[in-house]
Amino acid sequence: MNFDEVDASVRQALDEQKLYYKCRAQDYDINLATIVDSSFDPDIPGGLYSGDRGSQPKGTGLTSQTSQEIDALANQLAMEIDQVLTVFDQVQLGEHVLELASGTGNWTQRIVKRVDRVTAIESSVEMVAVAIAKLGEESNKVRFVIKDIFDSEMDATYDSVVFGFWISHVPRNRMAHFCSMVSKWLKPGGQLFFIDDKAPMEVASMVQDESSQIDRYELRDTAQGGNYRIIKNYYTSNVLEKLFSDQGMAISVSSTNKFFQYATGFKPNP
Ligand SMILES: C[S@@+](CC[C@H](N)C(=O)[O-])C[C@H]1O[C@@H](n2cnc3c(N)ncnc32)[C@H](O)[C@@H]1O
Known part of the structure; x- marks a missing residue:
C-alpha cells in the first residue's frame, strides 16, 4: 500500500468517526451512568468522563461484575x-x-468559569447544540467553530489549548502535523492540557511498539443501530512527550492508576 492509499483509508476513518460522534450527541453524556449503573455516585462530576467507549457497556468488562465491584x-x-x-x-x-x-x-x-473567552472547534453541530444548552448564559463567552480540526486555519493564537478524549482519535500519521498545529495556535508561554483514556490492560501490550504507524481501530455501535469504525490509539507518554517536543513544546504526561492519561505543558518563550 502506498502513502496515498494509507491516507485515503485514514481519511475514511476520520469521516466515519465524525459521523459516529454526530449520532452519539444525544446519549454521549448518559453513557457513564450506563456503565456504572445506578450505584454511581451522582456527586461525581461524571460529565467529565462520559465514557468514550460506545453506547453499550461492552469492552468495560463491567456487565458480569457484582454490585460491590461496580461500587x-x-x-x-x-x-x-x-x-x-x-x-x-x-x-x-x-x-x-x-x-x-x-x-x-x-x-x-x-x-468557561475561569476565563474571558473560549473558542471551541467541534465537527458535530449536534454536539455543539447539546453544549450550548448545557452552558446556558455562559455560552455567550464561547465561539463555536463547527469544523474538522484538521481543516482548521485559526486566525488567532491562544493563551492555552485544551482537549479531552481527542488525542486517541488522531491517526498516527497525522500526529506530527496535529502537534505542530497545537504549537502554532499557542502563544509563546501558552499552556497545554489534555486528558484521554489510559490504555486498558487488555490492549496495554499493543501500545509498546512506539515506531508503529499502524492505527488501532474499534468498531462502535450507536443506539440507532449503526456500526462505525473509529480510530482509538493509545500513545505512550514517551511518544507524546517527543512528538510535542519536536514541535518546540515541553509537556509532561502522567497517568492515574486505572482510567486516565493526562498531560500538562507549555510552549516556551523564545
Ligand atoms: C470522545 S469525544 C470528546 C468530547 C469532549 N471533549 C469530552 O471530553 O467530553 C470526541 C469529539 O470529537 C469530535 N470530533 C471527531 N472528529 C473530529 C474532527 N475531525 N474535527 C473536530 N471534531 C471532531 C466528535 O464530534 C466528538 O464530539
Missing part, C-alpha cells in the same frame, strides 16, 4: 477524576482558551 470501580473513578481535576485547576489558562473537539461541553463548562 469499587465507581469510587476509584471518582478519586481519579478528582486527581486530574486538581491538576487541571492549577493550569494557568489565561484569558482566551482554544478547546479542541469540545463535544457536549463537558470541559467547556469548566473552562
